[in-house]
Amino acid sequence: MSSRPQRRDLLSVTEISNKMPNITADQIFQLLSQIPDPEIPVININELGILRDVKWDGELCTVVITPTYSGCPAMKVIEDDIKILLKEKGIENVKVDLVYSPAWTTDWINDEAKEKLRAYGIAPPEVTSIDKGLLLGKARHLKCPQCNSENVTMISQFGSTACKALYRCNDCKEPFDYFKCI
Amino acid sequence: MTTQEAKFQYLLRLGDSNLIIGHRLSEWCGAGPILEEDIALINIALDFVGNATALLGYAATVEGNGRTEDDLAYLRNEREFRNLLITEQPNGDYASTITRQFLYDVYTFYLYEALKSSKDETIAALAVKSHKEVTYHLRHTTEWMYRLGDGTAESHERMQNAINDLWMFTGEMFDMDEVDQILIKEGIAPDLNNIKSQWETHVKRVIAEATLQIPTYNFKQKGSKEGKHSEHLGFLLAEMQSVHRAFPGAKW
Numbered sequence: 001m002s003s004r005p006q007r008r009d010l011l012s013v014t015e016i017s018n019k020m021p022n023i024t025a026d027q028i029f030q031l032l033s034q035i036p037d038p039e040i041p042v043i044n045i046n047e048l049g050i051l052r053d054v055k056w057d058g059e060l061c062t063v064v065i066t067p068t069y070s071g072c073p074a075m076k077v078i079e080d081d082i083k084i085l086l087k088e089k090g091i092e093n094v095k096v097d098l099v100y101s102p103a104w105t106t107d108w109i110n111d112e113a114k115e116k117l118r119a120y121g122i123a124p125p126e127v128t129s130i131d132k133g134l135l136l137g138k139a140r141h142l143k144c145p146q147c148n149s150e151n152v153t154m155i156s157q158f159g160s161t162a163c164k165a166l167y168r169c170n171d172c173k174e175p176f177d178y179f180k181c182i
Numbered sequence: 183m184t185t186q187e188a189k190f191q192y193l194l195r196l197g198d199s200n201l202i203i204g205h206r207l208s209e210w211c212g213a214g215p216i217l218e219e220d221i222a223l224i225n226i227a228l229d230f231v232g233n234a235t236a237l238l239g240y241a242a243t244v245e246g247n248g249r250t251e252d253d254l255a256y257l258r259n260e261r262e263f264r265n266l267l268i269t270e271q272p273n274g275d276y277a278s279t280i281t282r283q284f285l286y287d288v289y290t291f292y293l294y295e296a297l298k299s300s301k302d303e304t305i306a307a308l309a310v311k312s313h314k315e316v317t318y319h320l321r322h323t324t325e326w327m328y329r330l331g332d333g334t335a336e337s338h339e340r341m342q343n344a345i346n347d348l349w350m351f352t353g354e355m356f357d358m359d360e361v362d363q364i365l366i367k368e369g370i371a372p373d374l375n376n377i378k379s380q381w382e383t384h385v386k387r388v389i390a391e392a393t394l395q396i397p398t399y400n401f402k403q404k405g406s407k408e409g410k411h412s413e414h415l416g417f418l419l420a421e422m423q424s425v426h427r428a429f430p431g432a433k434w
């Protein structure tokens with residue numbers, strides 16, 4: 001239980017900094033955009049659409065984030081990463097709000113970030129959002145991130161994390177993760 | 183009963199059902215029949231527990247007595263839980279787990295679809311989120327209904343036994359009381375009669391396509407809305423709550 005003392009100390013910080021904020025909400029948003037997703041470190045929490053907003057309320061800095069999946073275990077890590085980074089910049093009076101509306105969607109991942117996913121070996125979400133065809137098991141046109149073949153087979157609807165499914169390429173034989181549309 | 187009291191009870195019903203079925207699924211961790219299924223069930227369990235955290239957190243806010251989602255999950259006794267009876271039924275064999283999940287997934291698929299237009303903004307927002315996840319859960323369990331129902335003689339027999347055993351717990355999913363009546367009037371909750379007809383049509387179709395039969399008996403187990411549970415919940419809570427009760431206020 002005491003394996004991560006730094007974070008525990010940080011979470012129990014209640015002392016309010018007397019310094020006036022000398023950094024704008026926009027600048028903080030840009031700063032926090034450096035934080036990588038803990039599970040897919042090639043894209044950051046802004047590109048993924050998890051980081052939603054930064055607000056100054058007097059001397060309190062409120063950071064708004066939204067989960068990809070309800071039970072995403074990375075959210076707690078992201079919250080800690082935000083507090084650590086802001087503390088390094090002298091901003092200690094921080095509140096991280098978890099909001100559920102509007103619900104996160106893979107539509108928020110832009111083309112540039114999708115390309116980073118592909119280069120990392122994860123097939124990015126195809127088409128948009130979720131549809132009822134999913135229930136009927138309609139095939140999607142996925143490409144193997146290694147060789148671009150469309151000759152792929154789903155191994156499991158649930159991959160290494162809730163947001164991914166596991167596929168195999170029938171041409172190059174490599175298994176790969178697919179970032180599911182939601 | 184005030185609207186606030188009704189809403190608190192309603193959120194306990196939604197949140198407790200997800201918490202308990204999520205905990206049940208977590209019991210498969212490291213014991214799944216194949217690695218992919220082990221991973222799938224634990225991902226689904228995480229969705230349920232995450233969703234329960236949000237629902238019970240909102241329940242605590244609505245109640246306004248300073249309790250948190252952790253207090254509600256770990257410091258209530260069996261008779262205070264409002265989860266549906268089907269969610270606490272033991273995992274049994276894989277046929278039982280898949281059948282329990284399927285019957286509940288179809289229910290939540292239509293329930294959360296309806297709750298997306300709840301006049302309570304928080305409930306509506308959580309329903310939008312959950313419905314996306316439930317769609318994947320339902321796809322997963324539906325595939326297994328076909329695979330095991332229309333599989334070998336043994337898998338077919340086990341599936342039919344599971345349906346026969348679990349069917350008696352499905353009736354109470356659609357029971358309505360004063361809580362529902364108040365919230366239906368306020369536009370916060372849907373009329374469960376509508377959910378029932380959608381559920382029946384969907385479940386009957388899949389069960390028939392999986393070459394299985396709906397049981398003919400009409401016997402129905404009920405009581406979860408008043409906190410009356412089957413003998414299984416007490417054991418589940420004893421395990422789920424033991425660490426929190428042994429080390430009150432523990433954090434890590």
Ligand SMILES: [Zn+2]
Pocket residue numbers: 144145146147148149169170171172173174
């Ligand atoms: Zn390939």
